[in-house]
Amino acid sequence: MAGPLPAIDRELSSESPLLAPLRLFWLHRWILLAFTVLGGVIGLGYCLIESPSYRASASLLIEPKDADVVKIDKVYDPxxxxxxxxxxQYELLQSRELIDSVVTKLQLAKHPLYVEKYKPGPEGPTRQRWRDRMLQHVQDWVPFLYDGLNLAALRSRGETLTEALLDDLRIDPVPNSYMVKVVFDSEDAALAATVANAIVDQYLSRERAARTGLGYEAADLLTQRVEESRKALQDSEKALQAFLEKEDLINVGGVRSLVEDEITERTRRLREAQAQREQLANVYGRIKAAGENVEALQDIPTIQQDPLVQSTKGAYLAAKEDLDQIAPRYGDKHPTRQAAKARYDAAARAYFTQLRIASQGIRNNYELATKTAGDLQSQVYQSTGRIQNLDRKDYQLKVLQRDVDTNRELYETFLKRFKETQATADLELGNARIIDRAVPPLKAHWPKPLLICAGAVLLGLILGAALVLVREALDNTVGNAEQLEELAGVPVLCSLPHVTGREQSLEKLSRLEVDDPKSIYAEGVRTLRTSILLNDREGQRMRKLMICSSLPAEGKTTISSNLAAVLAERERVLLVDADLRRPRIGALFGISPLRPGLAQLLAGETTLEEAVTSSDIAGIDLLPAGGARDNPQVMLASDRFFALIDELAKRYDRVVFDTAPCQLVSDALLFAKHMDGVILVARSGSTARKVLASTARRLRNAEAPLIGAVLNDLDLRRGAGYEGSYHYRYGYYG
Known part of the structure; x- marks a missing residue:
């Protein structure tokens, strides 16, 4: 059997981790190019249809307030x-109320830029009505999307001119300074500067108005809060004192500790009683089941451990032994036997009486343990109730104490703030002023065609690359010879390339080695023949070869026919169609389906000479399937078929068996162990890895002599670096 690939071959067939993704992207370069071009077109289209936007900004200096001289921590850490x-201040600059005042002051509702978009109507502004119609369509057509995205909340929010201005407004603080820029975007350059300046003016005006009379209002409010907090403090202190007097509480924690110790002791005793009850439960059940049956009581080990039971049992057994020894020698009325019988009866009564006494003692102990456990459980519940009652009182005490602490803290806080306000009211000054007013911009800020198009192209390229990587990650099929060798556990005998164009028909593929012997496919089949010849041993030639696959359409039939053709160049070969369910060999070689074949031969309806026929390829004889049968498994598992296999091996140098798929039916597994060599075929990019591993495992379980595997339909562009480049280079010489 051929061994694994040599180390040098593994090193050459491996591929650099950096080159693998590059080769993958080059293979799918048209997908990447399509996404890149699409991104560029979308970016360019956006730049052409998007209206230009102008940006104006006004600079505002907002100095911090003067340090609070009353609070020492504010002086040192401001x-x-x-x-x-x-x-x-930033939030005030973009508040809704301020923007509403700007809209009113500038009468923006009458501005040509907004008059059509936000024209009032029976259901709100025009833009809102358009949005509501679109959301209604979404709700009618795809309700699950409407509910999943919570579009109802978006629909309920009205879109007004104020919200539109807020979307176009941005407050940009200048880093490491007290400067802030009020930035506004608009399709009208003059309007952008006008709105930015109006926002700054309204902000300063409101600051001056809010500062007037603030000190007096704060003092009046704090005076009222001080009085309210003082009254609340007094009320909470009275409530606490009343609760202590009512519940007669001095030290809740001490009482609770005593009750906890009591619970701990009773719990310990309860566990001991429960443990004793559990120890006696099984024995008690057996005693209760035995009742007055003394024989059953003897089978209980706990009773037998009683000292009195053991002593009476010894006397009983001794009396019984004496009686058993005397009984055969004397009659029933012999004085010696009667005396022995009397001693035996007395010992038995004493023994059985002691058994009953011991069982009653165990019964009493179990019932006592049960009662003790119940009493202790009730006492634990009572103590737990006392703990809970104490906890409730403690909780109420803490609530009242917390109210007192909170009210005292509030009172002290309001009193302190009241005095601070009186002392610092005259120190509150406004520190905001305009530095630069906004001017109409000369050029549009957005869109930026170069940036948008570059970003769109880059995004398209990234999306295309992501699609390629996802497709590759989701591919669970056998892709190259290394994967096939690892999954099948046998060496890969050859890799056959993907055949395109006119040669794709099954009839042409089945004789491609004969019609185009210089093709890469034909050279791959000859490599397979070489691998088979190398597996031959002296005196043990591989005459019986089986070609099998996991599923249909993986190429085993075409490989069988082409392998038979290359073997026939130097040997006498028989090609057997052992797929009795969907035979293909006869149709590929133009044999009539009515001609008798393997099925009729196994059924005894014809002879071997009549079933075997010659083909138009020199050196190849054919044994077609002879038509599908209802019981192919019975035929292929019969002794007649096994004898036929041996007979064919004697008549021919090589016998190639084309079989049914191993995952769909078990026909091939029935006679696989009678072969000299089994070759497993997998189709690149089609055969699932789990399916291939399962097929190899099933063949081994069937004791099949699996000598190697063939990777069929390999896309040379996707093969490993060494393997793919080899086939390409050979193609030039072929």
């Missing part, structure tokens, strides 16, 4: 206050 202050 950074957190500054960050919070600036974030607040």
């Amino acid at each position: 950074s957190s206050v500054v960050r919070e202050y600036h974030r607040t």
Whole structure:
């Protein structure tokens, strides 16, 4: 049998991890090119149909507030206050209320850019009505998508001119400074600058208005809150004191510890009682089942361990032994036998009485343990109830204490803030001012054709590469000779290339070695012949060869016929169609389906000379299937067929058997062990890896002499680097 590939062959057939994806992408280069071109076309189309957008920005300086001289921590660490202050101002700059005032001040609803898009109607703005119609269509046609994406929430949100302006507005803080840029995008360059300036003006105006009278309002509000928090503190303290007096609570924790110790002790005793009850449960059940049956009580080991039972049992056994020895020598009325019988009866009564006493003692112990466990369980429940009651009181006490602490903290906080507000009311100053006003931009900010097209092309290339990689990852078929060798567990005898064009018909493929002997396919078949010849041993020639596959359409029939053709160049060969379910050999060689063949030969309806016929290829005789039969397995598993195999091997140098697929039926497995060599055929890109491994395992279980495998229909562009390049180079010389 041929061994595995030599180390040098494995090294040459392996491929660099960096070259493998490159070769894969080159193989699917048209997919990558199509996605790349499509991305570029989409990007270019977007640039052509997208309306230009202009961007204007106004610069605003928002200095931090003066440090709070009352709070010492704010004087030494003002950074957190500054960050919070600036974030607040950024949110105010893009608040809905401010944008509403800008829309009203500039009368944007009458601007030509917005008048058509947001023209009021019976159901809202025009843009909203269009969106609602589209969402309604989605709900009618694909309701699962409507519900899955929660489009109802989007539909319920009205889209107004204010929201449109918020979408076009952006607040950009300048890093490492107190500067902030108010940026606005619009299809009208002049309008972009006008809106940006109006937002800044409205913000400053609102800041000045909000600052006026703020100190007095804060002082009045804090005065009211101080009084309310003082009253709440007093009420919570009174409630706490009333609860302590009502429940007569001094130390809940100490009482709870005592009850916990009591529960622990009772739980320990409960476990001991339960353990004793469980130990006696089985014996008690057997005693209860035995009842008054003394014979059954003797079979209980626990009773037999009782000392009194053991002593009476010894006397009983001794009396029984004496009686058994005397009984054969004396009659029933002999004084010696009667005395022995009296001693035996007395010992038996004592023994059986002690058995009953011991069983009753075990019964009493079990019932006592059961009662003790029940009492202790009830006591544990009562103690647990006391713990829960104490926990409820402790919880209420903590709730009341927490209310007191919270109210005291609130009171102290409001009092402190009240004094701070009075001391620092005059220090609150506005620190925002305009640095640069927005001017109309001279060129559009968006779209950027070069950037968009480059990004679209790159995205198309990435999507194409992802598609290629996903397809490759999802491919679970045998792709190359290394995979086939690993899954089948035998060496690959040859790899046959994919045949295209005029040679694809089954009739032409079956005799391709004869019609085109210089083709790569024909050279592969001759390589297979060489592998078979190398497996021959002196005195043990491989005369009986079986070609099998996992599933149909994997090429075993064409390989069988071409292998028979190359073997016939130097030997006398018989090609046998052993597929009695779907025979193909006869049709490929133009033999009438009415001609008797293997099926009639096994049925005894014809002779071997009448079933075998010659072919138009020199050196090849054919034994067709002779038509499909209802019981092919019975025929192929018969002694007649096994004898026929040996007879054919004597008449011919080589006998090639074309068989049925091994995964669909077990016909080939029935006689595989009678072969000299079995060759497993797998189709590249078609045979699943799990199916191939299962077929190889089934052949080994059937004791088939599996000598190797053939990889058929290999795409030379996808083969491993060494193997593929070899076939390409050979093609030039062929």
